[in-house]
Amino acid sequence: MTSLDFGPFGITTGLTSSSDSLDAAQAAEDLGYPAIWLSGGPLPGLQTVTDLIRATSTIRFVTGILSVDTYSATDVTSAYAALEAAAPGRFTVGLGGAHGPHPLARLNEYLDHLDGVPADGDPQGGVPVEHRLLAALGPRMLELARDRTAGAYPFLITPEYTAEARQTLGPDKLLTVAHLVVLETDPDRARAIARDTISFFPRIPGYAASLKRQGFTDADLTDLPDHLVDSLAAWGTPSQIADKLHAHHTAGANHVSINVITGITGPQPIDQWRALAPALLS
Incomplete structure:
Protein backbone atom coordinates (compact mmCIF):
# COMPACT_ATOMS: atom_id res chain seq x y z
CA MET A 1 0.00 0.00 0.00
CA THR A 2 1.34 3.43 -0.91
CA SER A 3 2.27 5.65 2.00
CA LEU A 4 0.76 8.68 0.25
CA ASP A 5 -2.54 9.78 1.73
CA PHE A 6 -4.09 13.06 0.62
CA GLY A 7 -7.52 12.45 2.09
CA PRO A 8 -10.67 12.17 -0.02
CA PHE A 9 -10.57 15.60 -1.72
CA GLY A 10 -8.04 18.21 -2.77
CA ILE A 11 -7.79 21.12 -5.18
CA THR A 12 -6.36 21.38 -8.69
CA THR A 13 -5.46 24.90 -9.76
CA GLY A 14 -2.78 26.97 -11.41
CA LEU A 15 -0.69 29.01 -8.99
CA THR A 16 2.35 31.24 -9.35
CA SER A 17 4.53 33.06 -6.82
CA SER A 18 2.29 36.15 -6.89
CA SER A 19 0.78 37.48 -3.69
CA ASP A 20 -2.70 36.50 -4.92
CA SER A 21 -1.58 32.91 -5.46
CA LEU A 22 0.12 32.71 -2.08
CA ASP A 23 -3.04 34.10 -0.46
CA ALA A 24 -5.12 31.49 -2.30
CA ALA A 25 -2.89 28.68 -1.05
CA GLN A 26 -3.23 29.98 2.49
CA ALA A 27 -7.02 30.17 2.07
CA ALA A 28 -7.19 26.57 0.84
CA GLU A 29 -5.14 25.46 3.84
CA ASP A 30 -7.35 27.41 6.24
CA LEU A 43 3.47 26.96 -13.22
CA PRO A 44 6.32 29.41 -13.96
CA GLY A 45 9.02 27.23 -12.43
CA LEU A 46 10.07 25.07 -9.50
CA GLN A 47 10.74 28.12 -7.34
CA THR A 48 6.97 28.58 -7.13
CA VAL A 49 6.63 25.28 -5.26
CA THR A 50 9.18 26.52 -2.73
CA ASP A 51 7.37 29.86 -2.39
CA LEU A 52 4.01 28.17 -1.83
CA ILE A 53 5.38 25.81 0.80
CA ARG A 54 7.06 28.69 2.62
CA ALA A 55 3.79 30.66 2.58
CA THR A 56 1.80 27.82 4.18
CA SER A 57 2.21 25.46 7.12
CA THR A 58 0.73 22.04 6.46
CA ILE A 59 -0.98 21.78 3.08
CA ARG A 60 0.83 19.57 0.59
CA PHE A 61 1.66 20.36 -3.01
CA VAL A 62 1.86 18.04 -5.99
CA THR A 63 3.02 19.14 -9.42
CA GLY A 64 0.25 18.01 -11.67
CA ILE A 65 2.19 17.93 -13.88
CA LEU A 66 5.84 18.71 -14.55
CA SER A 67 6.63 18.04 -18.18
CA VAL A 68 9.75 15.90 -18.47
CA ASP A 69 10.46 17.73 -21.73
CA THR A 70 10.63 21.04 -19.85
CA TYR A 71 12.10 20.28 -16.42
CA SER A 72 15.40 18.42 -16.19
CA ALA A 73 15.63 15.47 -13.83
CA THR A 74 18.61 17.15 -12.16
CA ASP A 75 16.61 20.29 -11.38
CA VAL A 76 13.64 18.28 -10.12
CA THR A 77 15.74 16.11 -7.83
CA SER A 78 17.54 19.16 -6.46
CA ALA A 79 14.25 20.93 -5.74
CA TYR A 80 12.81 17.80 -4.14
CA ALA A 81 15.86 17.33 -1.90
CA ALA A 82 15.78 20.94 -0.71
CA LEU A 83 12.05 20.89 0.01
CA GLU A 84 12.17 17.49 1.69
CA ALA A 85 14.87 18.81 4.02
CA ALA A 86 12.94 22.01 4.79
CA ALA A 87 9.37 20.67 4.83
CA PRO A 88 9.34 16.86 4.89
CA GLY A 89 6.46 15.20 3.07
CA ARG A 90 4.93 18.36 1.65
CA PHE A 91 6.09 18.00 -1.96
CA THR A 92 5.24 15.15 -4.29
CA VAL A 93 6.59 15.12 -7.84
CA GLY A 94 3.93 14.60 -10.50
CA LEU A 95 5.38 13.93 -13.95
CA GLY A 96 4.23 13.57 -17.53
CA GLY A 97 4.34 15.45 -20.79
CA ALA A 98 6.78 13.23 -22.66
CA HIS A 99 6.46 13.76 -26.40
CA GLY A 100 8.25 12.56 -29.48
CA PRO A 101 8.45 9.11 -31.06
CA HIS A 102 9.20 7.15 -27.86
CA PRO A 103 7.46 8.78 -24.87
CA LEU A 104 7.56 5.69 -22.65
CA ALA A 105 11.30 5.29 -23.22
CA ARG A 106 11.75 8.97 -22.38
CA LEU A 107 9.82 8.58 -19.14
CA ASN A 108 11.70 5.43 -18.20
CA GLU A 109 15.01 7.22 -18.71
CA TYR A 110 13.79 10.11 -16.58
CA LEU A 111 12.63 7.76 -13.84
CA ASP A 112 16.01 6.02 -13.95
CA HIS A 113 17.56 9.31 -12.99
CA LEU A 114 15.08 9.80 -10.17
CA ASP A 115 16.03 6.33 -8.97
CA GLY A 116 19.60 7.54 -8.67
CA VAL A 117 21.00 6.13 -11.90
CA PRO A 118 23.51 8.66 -13.33
CA ALA A 119 22.57 9.92 -16.78
CA ASP A 120 25.01 11.64 -19.16
CA GLY A 121 27.33 12.56 -16.33
CA ASP A 122 24.65 14.29 -14.26
CA PRO A 123 24.72 13.91 -10.48
CA GLN A 124 22.68 11.07 -9.08
CA GLY A 125 19.01 11.67 -8.64
CA GLY A 126 16.94 10.93 -5.61
CA VAL A 127 13.15 11.18 -5.66
CA PRO A 128 11.85 8.03 -4.00
CA VAL A 129 9.13 6.02 -5.67
CA GLU A 130 6.65 6.86 -2.92
CA HIS A 131 6.94 10.59 -3.68
CA ARG A 132 6.42 10.57 -7.42
CA LEU A 133 3.36 10.05 -9.64
CA LEU A 134 2.53 9.93 -13.33
CA ALA A 135 -0.24 11.72 -15.20
CA ALA A 136 -1.39 8.46 -16.76
CA LEU A 137 -4.37 8.01 -19.07
CA GLY A 138 -3.79 4.98 -21.28
CA PRO A 139 -3.08 1.42 -20.17
CA ARG A 140 0.66 1.54 -20.89
CA MET A 141 1.10 4.73 -18.89
CA LEU A 142 -0.96 3.25 -16.06
CA GLU A 143 1.28 0.20 -16.09
CA LEU A 144 4.36 2.41 -15.95
CA ALA A 145 2.83 4.34 -13.04
CA ARG A 146 2.14 1.04 -11.29
CA ASP A 147 5.63 -0.32 -11.84
CA ARG A 148 7.77 2.76 -11.21
CA THR A 149 5.86 5.33 -9.14
CA ALA A 150 3.44 5.63 -6.25
CA GLY A 151 0.46 5.84 -8.57
CA ALA A 152 -1.43 7.76 -11.24
CA TYR A 153 -3.11 11.14 -11.68
CA PRO A 154 -5.57 11.00 -14.61
CA PHE A 155 -7.79 13.88 -15.75
CA LEU A 156 -11.03 13.94 -17.76
CA ILE A 157 -12.14 10.44 -16.94
CA THR A 158 -15.47 8.93 -15.95
CA PRO A 159 -16.01 6.80 -12.84
CA GLU A 160 -16.29 3.79 -15.14
CA TYR A 161 -12.79 4.45 -16.42
CA THR A 162 -11.60 5.03 -12.86
CA ALA A 163 -12.58 1.43 -12.17
CA GLU A 164 -10.52 0.28 -15.16
CA ALA A 165 -7.56 2.37 -14.02
CA ARG A 166 -7.78 0.83 -10.56
CA GLN A 167 -7.77 -2.64 -12.06
CA THR A 168 -4.60 -1.82 -14.02
CA THR A 176 -6.01 10.44 -7.80
CA VAL A 177 -8.62 11.72 -10.25
CA ALA A 178 -8.76 15.38 -11.26
CA HIS A 179 -12.36 16.33 -12.02
CA LEU A 180 -13.91 19.54 -13.34
CA VAL A 181 -16.41 21.21 -11.02
CA VAL A 182 -18.92 23.98 -11.76
CA LEU A 183 -20.78 25.40 -8.77
CA GLU A 184 -23.88 26.31 -10.78
CA THR A 185 -27.39 24.86 -10.61
CA ASP A 186 -28.71 26.13 -13.92
CA PRO A 187 -28.06 23.27 -16.39
CA ASP A 188 -27.50 25.48 -19.43
CA ARG A 189 -25.08 27.83 -17.69
CA ALA A 190 -23.24 24.99 -15.96
CA ARG A 191 -22.82 23.01 -19.15
CA ALA A 192 -21.73 26.07 -21.13
CA ILE A 193 -18.96 26.78 -18.62
CA ALA A 194 -17.83 23.17 -18.59
CA ARG A 195 -18.09 22.77 -22.36
CA ASP A 196 -15.87 25.80 -22.93
CA THR A 197 -13.08 24.21 -20.85
CA ILE A 198 -13.55 20.68 -22.19
CA SER A 199 -13.50 21.84 -25.82
CA PHE A 200 -9.73 22.31 -25.79
CA PHE A 201 -8.86 18.72 -24.91
CA PRO A 202 -10.26 16.65 -27.81
CA ARG A 203 -7.75 18.52 -30.01
CA ILE A 204 -4.88 16.93 -28.04
CA PRO A 205 -4.19 13.41 -29.37
CA GLY A 206 -3.63 11.81 -25.98
CA TYR A 207 -6.87 13.14 -24.55
CA ALA A 208 -8.80 12.32 -27.72
CA ALA A 209 -7.57 8.72 -27.50
CA SER A 210 -8.47 8.58 -23.81
CA LEU A 211 -11.99 9.85 -24.44
CA LYS A 212 -12.50 7.28 -27.20
CA ARG A 213 -11.29 4.52 -24.87
CA GLN A 214 -14.05 5.65 -22.52
CA GLY A 215 -16.67 5.08 -25.21
CA PHE A 216 -17.11 8.58 -26.62
CA THR A 217 -17.40 8.82 -30.40
CA ASP A 218 -15.76 11.13 -32.92
CA ALA A 219 -19.08 12.98 -33.11
CA ASP A 220 -19.09 13.36 -29.32
CA LEU A 221 -15.60 14.84 -29.39
CA THR A 222 -16.69 17.33 -32.05
CA ASP A 223 -20.14 18.26 -30.75
CA LEU A 224 -19.52 17.93 -26.98
CA PRO A 225 -23.10 16.83 -26.24
CA ASP A 226 -24.67 17.07 -22.80
CA HIS A 227 -23.97 13.45 -21.90
CA LEU A 228 -20.23 13.95 -22.48
CA VAL A 229 -20.17 17.19 -20.50
CA ASP A 230 -22.13 15.66 -17.64
CA SER A 231 -19.75 12.68 -17.53
CA LEU A 232 -16.64 14.85 -17.30
CA ALA A 233 -17.80 17.78 -15.14
CA ALA A 234 -19.71 17.79 -11.87
CA TRP A 235 -22.15 20.69 -11.52
CA GLY A 236 -25.03 21.66 -9.24
CA THR A 237 -25.23 22.31 -5.52
CA PRO A 238 -22.31 21.37 -3.25
CA SER A 239 -24.10 18.21 -2.13
CA GLN A 240 -24.94 17.21 -5.72
CA ILE A 241 -21.32 17.77 -6.74
CA ALA A 242 -20.08 15.74 -3.77
CA ASP A 243 -22.36 12.85 -4.73
CA LYS A 244 -21.04 12.91 -8.30
CA LEU A 245 -17.42 12.98 -7.16
CA HIS A 246 -17.88 10.17 -4.64
CA ALA A 247 -18.62 7.91 -7.61
CA HIS A 248 -14.87 8.00 -8.31
CA HIS A 249 -14.18 6.83 -4.76
CA THR A 250 -16.66 4.00 -5.17
CA ALA A 251 -14.89 3.05 -8.40
CA GLY A 252 -11.51 2.85 -6.70
CA ALA A 253 -10.00 6.34 -6.49
CA ASN A 254 -8.19 7.21 -3.27
CA HIS A 255 -8.46 10.95 -3.84
CA VAL A 256 -10.40 13.35 -6.07
CA SER A 257 -8.92 16.74 -6.85
CA ILE A 258 -11.49 19.37 -7.76
CA ASN A 259 -10.70 21.73 -10.62
CA VAL A 260 -13.25 24.48 -10.09
CA ILE A 261 -14.09 26.45 -13.22
CA THR A 262 -16.23 29.58 -13.25
CA GLY A 263 -16.26 30.76 -16.84
CA ILE A 264 -14.12 33.80 -16.05
CA THR A 265 -10.37 34.19 -15.90
CA GLY A 266 -8.51 35.95 -13.17
CA PRO A 267 -9.06 35.38 -9.46
CA GLN A 268 -8.75 32.00 -7.81
CA PRO A 269 -12.17 30.47 -6.99
CA ILE A 270 -11.75 30.78 -3.23
CA ASP A 271 -15.46 31.47 -2.67
CA GLN A 272 -16.32 28.24 -4.48
CA TRP A 273 -13.70 26.27 -2.51
CA ARG A 274 -15.31 27.67 0.65
CA ALA A 275 -18.85 26.78 -0.44
CA LEU A 276 -17.80 23.22 -1.35
CA ALA A 277 -15.70 22.55 1.75
CA PRO A 278 -18.55 21.48 4.09
CA ALA A 279 -19.81 18.93 1.56
CA LEU A 280 -16.38 17.61 0.65
CA LEU A 281 -14.37 17.80 3.86
CA SER A 282 -16.86 17.07 6.63
Whole structure:
Protein backbone atom coordinates (compact mmCIF):
# COMPACT_ATOMS: atom_id res chain seq x y z
CA MET A 1 0.00 0.00 0.00
CA THR A 2 1.34 3.43 -0.91
CA SER A 3 2.27 5.65 2.00
CA LEU A 4 0.76 8.68 0.25
CA ASP A 5 -2.54 9.78 1.73
CA PHE A 6 -4.09 13.06 0.62
CA GLY A 7 -7.52 12.45 2.09
CA PRO A 8 -10.67 12.17 -0.02
CA PHE A 9 -10.57 15.60 -1.72
CA GLY A 10 -8.04 18.21 -2.77
CA ILE A 11 -7.79 21.12 -5.18
CA THR A 12 -6.36 21.38 -8.69
CA THR A 13 -5.46 24.90 -9.76
CA GLY A 14 -2.78 26.97 -11.41
CA LEU A 15 -0.69 29.01 -8.99
CA THR A 16 2.35 31.24 -9.35
CA SER A 17 4.53 33.06 -6.82
CA SER A 18 2.29 36.15 -6.89
CA SER A 19 0.78 37.48 -3.69
CA ASP A 20 -2.70 36.50 -4.92
CA SER A 21 -1.58 32.91 -5.46
CA LEU A 22 0.12 32.71 -2.08
CA ASP A 23 -3.04 34.10 -0.46
CA ALA A 24 -5.12 31.49 -2.30
CA ALA A 25 -2.89 28.68 -1.05
CA GLN A 26 -3.23 29.98 2.49
CA ALA A 27 -7.02 30.17 2.07
CA ALA A 28 -7.19 26.57 0.84
CA GLU A 29 -5.14 25.46 3.84
CA ASP A 30 -7.35 27.41 6.24
CA LEU A 31 -10.44 25.76 4.72
CA GLY A 32 -9.00 22.34 5.48
CA TYR A 33 -8.07 21.08 2.03
CA PRO A 34 -5.13 18.71 2.49
CA ALA A 35 -3.45 19.13 -0.92
CA ILE A 36 -3.14 21.39 -3.94
CA TRP A 37 -2.30 19.88 -7.31
CA LEU A 38 -0.45 22.53 -9.31
CA SER A 39 -1.47 22.70 -12.96
CA GLY A 40 1.65 22.44 -15.08
CA GLY A 41 0.77 25.05 -17.70
CA PRO A 42 0.51 28.08 -15.38
CA LEU A 43 3.47 26.96 -13.22
CA PRO A 44 6.32 29.41 -13.96
CA GLY A 45 9.02 27.23 -12.43
CA LEU A 46 10.07 25.07 -9.50
CA GLN A 47 10.74 28.12 -7.34
CA THR A 48 6.97 28.58 -7.13
CA VAL A 49 6.63 25.28 -5.26
CA THR A 50 9.18 26.52 -2.73
CA ASP A 51 7.37 29.86 -2.39
CA LEU A 52 4.01 28.17 -1.83
CA ILE A 53 5.38 25.81 0.80
CA ARG A 54 7.06 28.69 2.62
CA ALA A 55 3.79 30.66 2.58
CA THR A 56 1.80 27.82 4.18
CA SER A 57 2.21 25.46 7.12
CA THR A 58 0.73 22.04 6.46
CA ILE A 59 -0.98 21.78 3.08
CA ARG A 60 0.83 19.57 0.59
CA PHE A 61 1.66 20.36 -3.01
CA VAL A 62 1.86 18.04 -5.99
CA THR A 63 3.02 19.14 -9.42
CA GLY A 64 0.25 18.01 -11.67
CA ILE A 65 2.19 17.93 -13.88
CA LEU A 66 5.84 18.71 -14.55
CA SER A 67 6.63 18.04 -18.18
CA VAL A 68 9.75 15.90 -18.47
CA ASP A 69 10.46 17.73 -21.73
CA THR A 70 10.63 21.04 -19.85
CA TYR A 71 12.10 20.28 -16.42
CA SER A 72 15.40 18.42 -16.19
CA ALA A 73 15.63 15.47 -13.83
CA THR A 74 18.61 17.15 -12.16
CA ASP A 75 16.61 20.29 -11.38
CA VAL A 76 13.64 18.28 -10.12
CA THR A 77 15.74 16.11 -7.83
CA SER A 78 17.54 19.16 -6.46
CA ALA A 79 14.25 20.93 -5.74
CA TYR A 80 12.81 17.80 -4.14
CA ALA A 81 15.86 17.33 -1.90
CA ALA A 82 15.78 20.94 -0.71
CA LEU A 83 12.05 20.89 0.01
CA GLU A 84 12.17 17.49 1.69
CA ALA A 85 14.87 18.81 4.02
CA ALA A 86 12.94 22.01 4.79
CA ALA A 87 9.37 20.67 4.83
CA PRO A 88 9.34 16.86 4.89
CA GLY A 89 6.46 15.20 3.07
CA ARG A 90 4.93 18.36 1.65
CA PHE A 91 6.09 18.00 -1.96
CA THR A 92 5.24 15.15 -4.29
CA VAL A 93 6.59 15.12 -7.84
CA GLY A 94 3.93 14.60 -10.50
CA LEU A 95 5.38 13.93 -13.95
CA GLY A 96 4.23 13.57 -17.53
CA GLY A 97 4.34 15.45 -20.79
CA ALA A 98 6.78 13.23 -22.66
CA HIS A 99 6.46 13.76 -26.40
CA GLY A 100 8.25 12.56 -29.48
CA PRO A 101 8.45 9.11 -31.06
CA HIS A 102 9.20 7.15 -27.86
CA PRO A 103 7.46 8.78 -24.87
CA LEU A 104 7.56 5.69 -22.65
CA ALA A 105 11.30 5.29 -23.22
CA ARG A 106 11.75 8.97 -22.38
CA LEU A 107 9.82 8.58 -19.14
CA ASN A 108 11.70 5.43 -18.20
CA GLU A 109 15.01 7.22 -18.71
CA TYR A 110 13.79 10.11 -16.58
CA LEU A 111 12.63 7.76 -13.84
CA ASP A 112 16.01 6.02 -13.95
CA HIS A 113 17.56 9.31 -12.99
CA LEU A 114 15.08 9.80 -10.17
CA ASP A 115 16.03 6.33 -8.97
CA GLY A 116 19.60 7.54 -8.67
CA VAL A 117 21.00 6.13 -11.90
CA PRO A 118 23.51 8.66 -13.33
CA ALA A 119 22.57 9.92 -16.78
CA ASP A 120 25.01 11.64 -19.16
CA GLY A 121 27.33 12.56 -16.33
CA ASP A 122 24.65 14.29 -14.26
CA PRO A 123 24.72 13.91 -10.48
CA GLN A 124 22.68 11.07 -9.08
CA GLY A 125 19.01 11.67 -8.64
CA GLY A 126 16.94 10.93 -5.61
CA VAL A 127 13.15 11.18 -5.66
CA PRO A 128 11.85 8.03 -4.00
CA VAL A 129 9.13 6.02 -5.67
CA GLU A 130 6.65 6.86 -2.92
CA HIS A 131 6.94 10.59 -3.68
CA ARG A 132 6.42 10.57 -7.42
CA LEU A 133 3.36 10.05 -9.64
CA LEU A 134 2.53 9.93 -13.33
CA ALA A 135 -0.24 11.72 -15.20
CA ALA A 136 -1.39 8.46 -16.76
CA LEU A 137 -4.37 8.01 -19.07
CA GLY A 138 -3.79 4.98 -21.28
CA PRO A 139 -3.08 1.42 -20.17
CA ARG A 140 0.66 1.54 -20.89
CA MET A 141 1.10 4.73 -18.89
CA LEU A 142 -0.96 3.25 -16.06
CA GLU A 143 1.28 0.20 -16.09
CA LEU A 144 4.36 2.41 -15.95
CA ALA A 145 2.83 4.34 -13.04
CA ARG A 146 2.14 1.04 -11.29
CA ASP A 147 5.63 -0.32 -11.84
CA ARG A 148 7.77 2.76 -11.21
CA THR A 149 5.86 5.33 -9.14
CA ALA A 150 3.44 5.63 -6.25
CA GLY A 151 0.46 5.84 -8.57
CA ALA A 152 -1.43 7.76 -11.24
CA TYR A 153 -3.11 11.14 -11.68
CA PRO A 154 -5.57 11.00 -14.61
CA PHE A 155 -7.79 13.88 -15.75
CA LEU A 156 -11.03 13.94 -17.76
CA ILE A 157 -12.14 10.44 -16.94
CA THR A 158 -15.47 8.93 -15.95
CA PRO A 159 -16.01 6.80 -12.84
CA GLU A 160 -16.29 3.79 -15.14
CA TYR A 161 -12.79 4.45 -16.42
CA THR A 162 -11.60 5.03 -12.86
CA ALA A 163 -12.58 1.43 -12.17
CA GLU A 164 -10.52 0.28 -15.16
CA ALA A 165 -7.56 2.37 -14.02
CA ARG A 166 -7.78 0.83 -10.56
CA GLN A 167 -7.77 -2.64 -12.06
CA THR A 168 -4.60 -1.82 -14.02
CA LEU A 169 -2.85 -0.17 -11.08
CA GLY A 170 -3.75 -2.90 -8.62
CA PRO A 171 -4.94 -2.35 -5.07
CA ASP A 172 -1.84 -0.82 -3.55
CA LYS A 173 -1.14 2.23 -5.69
CA LEU A 174 -2.49 5.75 -5.28
CA LEU A 175 -5.18 6.73 -7.77
CA THR A 176 -6.01 10.44 -7.80
CA VAL A 177 -8.62 11.72 -10.25
CA ALA A 178 -8.76 15.38 -11.26
CA HIS A 179 -12.36 16.33 -12.02
CA LEU A 180 -13.91 19.54 -13.34
CA VAL A 181 -16.41 21.21 -11.02
CA VAL A 182 -18.92 23.98 -11.76
CA LEU A 183 -20.78 25.40 -8.77
CA GLU A 184 -23.88 26.31 -10.78
CA THR A 185 -27.39 24.86 -10.61
CA ASP A 186 -28.71 26.13 -13.92
CA PRO A 187 -28.06 23.27 -16.39
CA ASP A 188 -27.50 25.48 -19.43
CA ARG A 189 -25.08 27.83 -17.69
CA ALA A 190 -23.24 24.99 -15.96
CA ARG A 191 -22.82 23.01 -19.15
CA ALA A 192 -21.73 26.07 -21.13
CA ILE A 193 -18.96 26.78 -18.62
CA ALA A 194 -17.83 23.17 -18.59
CA ARG A 195 -18.09 22.77 -22.36
CA ASP A 196 -15.87 25.80 -22.93
CA THR A 197 -13.08 24.21 -20.85
CA ILE A 198 -13.55 20.68 -22.19
CA SER A 199 -13.50 21.84 -25.82
CA PHE A 200 -9.73 22.31 -25.79
CA PHE A 201 -8.86 18.72 -24.91
CA PRO A 202 -10.26 16.65 -27.81
CA ARG A 203 -7.75 18.52 -30.01
CA ILE A 204 -4.88 16.93 -28.04
CA PRO A 205 -4.19 13.41 -29.37
CA GLY A 206 -3.63 11.81 -25.98
CA TYR A 207 -6.87 13.14 -24.55
CA ALA A 208 -8.80 12.32 -27.72
CA ALA A 209 -7.57 8.72 -27.50
CA SER A 210 -8.47 8.58 -23.81
CA LEU A 211 -11.99 9.85 -24.44
CA LYS A 212 -12.50 7.28 -27.20
CA ARG A 213 -11.29 4.52 -24.87
CA GLN A 214 -14.05 5.65 -22.52
CA GLY A 215 -16.67 5.08 -25.21
CA PHE A 216 -17.11 8.58 -26.62
CA THR A 217 -17.40 8.82 -30.40
CA ASP A 218 -15.76 11.13 -32.92
CA ALA A 219 -19.08 12.98 -33.11
CA ASP A 220 -19.09 13.36 -29.32
CA LEU A 221 -15.60 14.84 -29.39
CA THR A 222 -16.69 17.33 -32.05
CA ASP A 223 -20.14 18.26 -30.75
CA LEU A 224 -19.52 17.93 -26.98
CA PRO A 225 -23.10 16.83 -26.24
CA ASP A 226 -24.67 17.07 -22.80
CA HIS A 227 -23.97 13.45 -21.90
CA LEU A 228 -20.23 13.95 -22.48
CA VAL A 229 -20.17 17.19 -20.50
CA ASP A 230 -22.13 15.66 -17.64
CA SER A 231 -19.75 12.68 -17.53
CA LEU A 232 -16.64 14.85 -17.30
CA ALA A 233 -17.80 17.78 -15.14
CA ALA A 234 -19.71 17.79 -11.87
CA TRP A 235 -22.15 20.69 -11.52
CA GLY A 236 -25.03 21.66 -9.24
CA THR A 237 -25.23 22.31 -5.52
CA PRO A 238 -22.31 21.37 -3.25
CA SER A 239 -24.10 18.21 -2.13
CA GLN A 240 -24.94 17.21 -5.72
CA ILE A 241 -21.32 17.77 -6.74
CA ALA A 242 -20.08 15.74 -3.77
CA ASP A 243 -22.36 12.85 -4.73
CA LYS A 244 -21.04 12.91 -8.30
CA LEU A 245 -17.42 12.98 -7.16
CA HIS A 246 -17.88 10.17 -4.64
CA ALA A 247 -18.62 7.91 -7.61
CA HIS A 248 -14.87 8.00 -8.31
CA HIS A 249 -14.18 6.83 -4.76
CA THR A 250 -16.66 4.00 -5.17
CA ALA A 251 -14.89 3.05 -8.40
CA GLY A 252 -11.51 2.85 -6.70
CA ALA A 253 -10.00 6.34 -6.49
CA ASN A 254 -8.19 7.21 -3.27
CA HIS A 255 -8.46 10.95 -3.84
CA VAL A 256 -10.40 13.35 -6.07
CA SER A 257 -8.92 16.74 -6.85
CA ILE A 258 -11.49 19.37 -7.76
CA ASN A 259 -10.70 21.73 -10.62
CA VAL A 260 -13.25 24.48 -10.09
CA ILE A 261 -14.09 26.45 -13.22
CA THR A 262 -16.23 29.58 -13.25
CA GLY A 263 -16.26 30.76 -16.84
CA ILE A 264 -14.12 33.80 -16.05
CA THR A 265 -10.37 34.19 -15.90
CA GLY A 266 -8.51 35.95 -13.17
CA PRO A 267 -9.06 35.38 -9.46
CA GLN A 268 -8.75 32.00 -7.81
CA PRO A 269 -12.17 30.47 -6.99
CA ILE A 270 -11.75 30.78 -3.23
CA ASP A 271 -15.46 31.47 -2.67
CA GLN A 272 -16.32 28.24 -4.48
CA TRP A 273 -13.70 26.27 -2.51
CA ARG A 274 -15.31 27.67 0.65
CA ALA A 275 -18.85 26.78 -0.44
CA LEU A 276 -17.80 23.22 -1.35
CA ALA A 277 -15.70 22.55 1.75
CA PRO A 278 -18.55 21.48 4.09
CA ALA A 279 -19.81 18.93 1.56
CA LEU A 280 -16.38 17.61 0.65
CA LEU A 281 -14.37 17.80 3.86
CA SER A 282 -16.86 17.07 6.63
